[in-house]
Amino acid sequence: MSQLNQVCYRGIEREDSYTLAAYQAIGGYSAWRKILEEKTDRNQIIEVIKASGLKGRGGAGFSTGLKWSFVDKNNPKQKFLVCNSDEGEPGTCKDTLILSKNPHQLLEGMAICAYVMGATKAYNYMRGEFFLQYQRCEQALNDAISAGLLGKNCLGTGVDVEIFNILGAGSYIVGEETAMLESLEGKRAQPRYKPPFPAVSGLYGMPTIINNTETLASVPVILEKGAEWFAQLGTKGSGGTKIFCVSGHVNQPGVFEVPMGIAFSELLEMAGGVRKGRKLKAVIPGGTSMRILSANKTLSMRMDYEDIAKMGSALGSGGVIIMDDSTCMVQALCHMMRFYEEESCGQCTPCREGSGWVYKILKDMVSGKARPDAVEQLYTVAKKIEGRTICAFGEAISWPVTSFIDTFREEFDYIVANQGKSWVESQVAGAHARAFGWHAKDNRDAS
Template sequence: MTQLTPIFTRYWDQPNSWTLETYAKHSGYEGLKKALGMPPADIIASVKDSGLRGRGGAGFATGVKWGFLPPPDGGPRYLVVNADESEPGTCKDIPLMMATPHFLIEGVAITSFAIGCNHAFIYLRGEVVHVYRRLLRAVEEAYAAGHLGKNIHGSGFDLDVTVHAGAGAYICGEETALLDSLEGRRGQPRLRPPFPAVAGLYARPTVVNNVESIASVAPILLYGDEWFSAMGTEKSKGYGFFSLSGHVKNPGQYEAPLGITLRELIDMAGGMRDENHPLKFWTPGGSSTPLFTQEHLDVPLDFDSVAAAGSMLGTRALQIFDDTTCVVRAVDRWTDFYKHESCGKCTPCREGTWWLKQILGRLEHGHGDEEDLEKLLDVCDNILGRSFCALGDGATSPVTSSIQYFRDEYLAHLTQGGCPFDRDASAVFAKENAHA
């Protein structure tokens, strides 16, 4: 069995784990002190050599992304941390910022020094007020200790960090929509090129990275890139959070090397919640990734293996559903979310998610016919690859994959005149829509 690798989580259970005092007892900010004595180019090279890939979903090489910045021109450049964790099922960044925020702040300081940034931003969901307050307090502690501010540790390097609370929108998890929101505009994706590395925040060169990606920089600098790359798989180096939720006995955060399997994680979580109800389907990276089934239990959870099996590793949000769950209802609820969160900028996503919801709502309660399944796939085909950003693509994933693996369950809703798992709800739906 692949072993857990408690790095971010190794002292989450200690009293006041979020304070600078506790962080300092566990080599806190030693990585920053080491980095300040290195040429910035060597820091970027170390992150590249570690093999760290972005932990926000896409899995792009972090050091390579930093290298896209143009040469300095005397103007400002920015680091923006994407902490707008919104994907259904994803719950890794918020616990990290809540339990050990200084991992992120130290990573911000190291990254900023490496890319020549003197003002960094952490864009956080405004609904998580308790995390916002904790981050603000951690930033205050870092300033007071000289880890942020002017002439950090006598290096001549200055850095200010602003924690910004967003107004709450799934679309702001898309990096360019986040930048628009940070600038005070409505959060909608931008046309690219230019890419943020060339013209990002305030039209200046900008690096946008996920919380876990930036937090991983501090341990890499402290322990070395070879230490990090020794974990994981050949093309997916290191460790990460695997967030188990749903029908397991012990849901929670499991910090393990990339390449671990769901079978191993379920064993670590104590097994399914009820041994009489086996695993039915699951998401490898949140609801916007194609579903997996029991046949995928032994797929290594790394970027390439999951992609080869037909899905995406995404944010490693593992939502586990046993055979008491109606897959049609689950997909209908997810589609309702994407319809609501569509920013409306492009027609395929704005109109397509609305039609997906209408058709799925009927099918769940036994209305319509088998041709509706083909209509669903046709609508998905007109969204996929044609929407302005990845929200539209993500909305199609649970629909197409559920029809692929559970077509018989969709048909059962039609032949049985309603949801086999909840006939009362189907009866209410039929009564309410009798006039239609």
């Protein structure tokens, strides 16, 4: 496909793509140099980003240009930029390639954003397990500073942009933007109440913009090739490309940067199709915190914010999880909820207590110990969490649970009624019986 890897993954096929020389060979830092040399008006850059249709790639899908405009450029306070490179959402592994294979493009995007908002300091906060990615970003940062591109007095223009790479400690909740600010301040990573929003009172109470890795890495290419070029790659409502991480029951799981709005069927084909020729059963389109979709809803689905929302889910982080017809939905959900039960920060009672109850009920279902009303109990607990927490972690628990039950209710009822035996197992047993001409009724008659 000719439109693969045109933005965030451009040039990564080179073994030395993470070096300054390789990045400059494909035009790297040209947008940043032009801004510094021409002293480009900050509002002009914001308008270009708005026109490009770039939306936040971390999950919210909010207009990037509009977000940048929220910071008062005339405010004399110190301003900060934070790049969210934590990437802890299960099923998501898109940003790690940018950090390890194309770090200079991220740094250039961060520099441009910092310039626009008048920030002299920026932080790239990486997930605690990203050791190689951290080393690559540190090398890239040091090389860019040595070349005069970053740091104090960039290219002798008097513009200061000091960037710091930060390695976290592996917490999932730190991916929530205000929890990340708490961590940067040396505190326990717990979400803050909003308002005030970070653009008004963020890091150390100062105006702060927080953007995702993929979002910021898109910026240099937009300014280099133009807003119209970027916009036409995608759809009317969602410009540019999007990186999708396709995992689960596919023959060739992988990470693909493709035009926004690509047909789901085409993306699935790029991943080699459903494994072993099995039948597609369900899809989670944006990481495990998003609502699950049955296979029939994905037949004509396009991978953009608007179309997936119409189907009842969300694009989220772009972690596309494929499930074939051998999947027990109760067991799959139980596996997912174990993660969320362990990762709740415990600040909000509905999330702290509710996540534990959700996981316990699901464990009882799988082990055959569930109460007769377990499905209703599970659904009720999940609904009680939704909308009652400081951050969206509550929805990350509630949405999967309620959507799994709404879409595959018969599997939940079956496993409760049959003391832990899954509906999928019964279907397989039935198929085998039919294949060999064996029927339960015949067996009873023989006895």
